[in-house]
Amino acid sequence: MGIEKRFGVHPSAAAAWMARFGIGNPPGEVHAVRHVELLLHAGEVVGLVGESGCGKSTLGRIAAGIAPPSEGEIRYGGENVLTMDRAGRRAFELGVQMVFQNPFASLNPRIRVGDAIGEAPRVHGIVAKAELDDCVAGLMQRVGLDPSYRHRFPHQFSGGQRQRIVIARALGVRPKVLVCDEAVAALDVSVQAQVLNLFMDLRRDMGLAYLFISHNLAVVERIADRVLIMYLGRIVEAAPARELFIRPAHPYTRALLDEVPSLDGGSRTYVPIKGELPSPMNPPGGCAFHPRCPHAMPVCATESPQPKTVAPGHWSACHLNS
Numbered sequence: 001m002g003i004e005k006r007f008g009v010h011p012s013a014a015a016a017w018m019a020r021f022g023i024g025n026p027p028g029e030v031h032a033v034r035h036v037e038l039l040l041h042a043g044e045v046v047g048l049v050g051e052s053g054c055g056k057s058t059l060g061r062i063a064a065g066i067a068p069p070s071e072g073e074i075r076y077g078g079e080n081v082l083t084m085d086r087a088g089r090r091a092f093e094l095g096v097q098m099v100f101q102n103p104f105a106s107l108n109p110r111i112r113v114g115d116a117i118g119e120a121p122r123v124h125g126i127v128a129k130a131e132l133d134d135c136v137a138g139l140m141q142r143v144g145l146d147p148s149y150r151h152r153f154p155h156q157f158s159g160g161q162r163q164r165i166v167i168a169r170a171l172g173v174r175p176k177v178l179v180c181d182e183a184v185a186a187l188d189v190s191v192q193a194q195v196l197n198l199f200m201d202l203r204r205d206m207g208l209a210y211l212f213i214s215h216n217l218a219v220v221e222r223i224a225d226r227v228l229i230m231y232l233g234r235i236v237e238a239a240p241a242r243e244l245f246i247r248p249a250h251p252y253t254r255a256l257l258d259e260v261p262s263l264d265g266g267s268r269t270y271v272p273i274k275g276e277l278p279s280p281m282n283p284p285g286g287c288a289f290h291p292r293c294p295h296a297m298p299v300c301a302t303e304s305p306q307p308k309t310v311a312p313g314h315w316s317a318c319h320l321n322s
């Protein structure tokens with residue numbers, strides 16, 4: 001069984017009052033993640049792509065253990081994290097770390113960066129007190145920061161340096177997986193490239209695996225081994241990165257890949273697809289993409305397409321792929 005996530009939506013007082021008289025939408029729920037099965041191998045980079053609101057962050061938070069799924073199991077090292085003993089649970093909690101888009105919001109402005117980086121290794125007893133200074137210096141060096149800056153505060157660093165501080169802090173607990181949610185989106189293009197290089201170096205040197213959520217197709221193409229395409233809570237296509245960019249099988253993926261160069265230095269980022277994204281509270285039946293799909297057939301409105309393998313390691317959920 002895959003992962004499901006539903007959010008109850010509490011209507012405003014006015015909306016609830018109107019709903020009593022049959023005006024407006026009834027109070028409902030957002031089914032943000034639907035039947036998702038996600039396997040991340042050691043040292044693998046999986047890119048997760050889809051339009052705003054499709055459920056990427058929700059899935060990322062579930063994978064990182066920050067939010068519980070409504071249904072479904074999270075397994076770490078093959079074991080269900082809910083039934084793990086304390087040691088196993090701790091290994092999962094430390095082993096999967098999350099890096100967010102805005103490093104400024106992730107750092108306490110009143111805490112010196114050396115203390116921020118050293119806090120988790122100290123609290124979790126990962127290094128002895130006497131070794132903490134060396135540990136912090138080593139982590140700062142590892143991410144390309146001068147350890148002599150350890151006494152400075154976050155505002156004294158550039159955006160790219162702040163993201164390096166956040167990465168050093170995540171590395172302090174010796175993770176095996178980083179869930180990166182738009183982790184380079186707030187950075188200038190040239191700084192993005194440097195931080196991506198850092199991610200790739202960490203993967204090479206430490207065997208880190210990544211779930212890499214990004215709107216930027218150039219970033220995903222560059223960093224990911226495998227790409228998952230998400231639409232209204234479901235994964236609709238999954239393929240090795242090269243294959244996906246050369247031979248996308250799903251009409252939604254093809255629409256996403258009809259990208260235009262953006263104005264900020266030519267990075268490839270997808271444009272809004274024709275038609276509005278349906279409300280996740282009331283998604284279309286059958287294939288959820290059918291109201292916007294240029295290839296929609298009558299069956300698409302009534303039957304949900306099942307995933308079909310179209311090439312080794314490549315599947316797509318579309319009636320055209322049968």
Ligand SMILES: Nc1ncnc2c1ncn2[C@@H]1O[C@H](COP(=O)(O)OP(=O)(O)OP(=O)(O)O)[C@@H](O)[C@H]1O
Nearest residue numbers: 007008030032051052053054055056057058059280
């Ligand atoms: N705590 C919450 N309560 C209610 N609804 C939520 C909550 N968190 C997310 N949602 C809804 O779940 C859906 C998926 O949201 P999510 O943030 O995962 O999308 P996303 O793909 O990360 O979007 P973006 O690209 O804009 O970051 C959206 O409809 C969102 O409004």
Ligand code: SF4
Nearest residue numbers: 287290293300318319
């Ligand atoms: S199942 Fe139908 S509507 Fe959905 S992507 Fe395929 S052709 Fe388009």
Ligand SMILES: [Mg+2]
Nearest residue numbers: 056057058181
């Ligand atoms: Mg998000």
